[in-house]
Amino acid sequence: MNILGHFKTITKHKLLVAKGCFRLGLYYQGIMHDMSKYSPTEFIPGVIYYQGTASPNNRERLKKGVSMAWLHHKGRNKHHFEYWIDYSLDPSKKGLVGMKIPKKYMAEMFVDRISAGKIYNGKKFKKEDPLKYFEHGIGGSIMNEASRKYLTRLLVMYAKKGEDYTFCYLKADLKRDISGYDKISPFEKTNTIHIK
Incomplete structure (x- = not known):
């Protein structure tokens, strides 16, 4: 058992996600991200x-056949x-079936995936890693x-254009109506980016 190691890992991840969310103007989500991980x-x-x-959830699945921590986490x-x-x-x-996910949670999901890759891969992290993991x-x-295509678009953009470009795009895109996230945004059109 590693109490300190686990606490440091989830806290480091939480702070990294908060930083990304704050960068996008998602202050409440940044503060509240993964708070359930501190529950017993x-x-x-x-x-x-x-x-x-x-993730310790994968190891719990291997040992018990199910991760009760994950079932709790994904429901909250x-x-x-x-x-x-x-x-x-x-x-x-x-x-x-999957329901269409509100754009602000898609943004947090994107930041979460990038941050998890950085935490678990450390110095070996490459900007293509989150896309490969998702695929x-x-x-x-x-x-x-539509949600899958939007997340894929963000991950491809991150892999090709990098963090600053993608966060700039996402911050601008969050200001658009949620119903349009499966369409190409004005930001992409004006910056002539070609993302599949």
């Missing part, structure tokens, strides 16, 4: 399954796409299509 339900398994280079944090999974009322779409995860198959 999430903190104790985090200590028990601490790795330092990867809107910056995770899993929070937005619900059953469909559309007869053509049966079962569980190899399950998000693409479960997320709402």
Whole structure:
């Protein structure tokens, strides 16, 4: 068990996300990001399954078959796409489907992914890492299509154009109506960026 190691890891991550959120004008989200990780339900398994280079939730899954900490976390944090999974009322779409995620939570999700990559990869972090991680995860198959495309656009932009450009784009884009995040923004048009 590594109480101090886990506390340092989640706090360092939380502060990095807060810095990114503040940069985007998302002050409340920056302050409140991942507060549930300090609750006993999430903190104790985090200590028990601490790795330092990867999420303790993955280790808990391997040991117990399920991560109770993750189930608790995803149900309380809107910056995770899993929070937005619900059953469909559309007869053509049966079962569980991804709902469209509000843009401010998409922004926090983006910052969260960048920050997690920086924390877990340390000096080995490359700006392409968050995109590669997302492409190899399950998000693409479960997320709402418009939300998935928006996050992919941000991650590709980050990989190609870097942090300053992407944060500048995202800050401007957050001022637009949420219903339009699956369209190309005026910022992209005026900066002639070509993102798939």
